[in-house]
Amino acid sequence: MRDQAVDVALAAAAKLIAEEVKPAKAKKIIDDSIDELSTKLN
Numbered sequence: 001m002r003d004q005a006v007d008v009a010l011a012a013a014a015k016l017i018a019e020e021v022k023p024a025k026a027k028k029i030i031d032d033s034i035d036e037l038s039t040k041l042n
Contacts, residue, residue: 008037 012033
């Protein structure tokens, strides 16, 4: 479970680094990643 959380966090961070994003877009990417994590944990 911890490995999945790390994978999702790293994927979100990679998207933020790879793209120059505005704060609203960055928040959406992070929120989407958290939602994805919750579906993987259930």
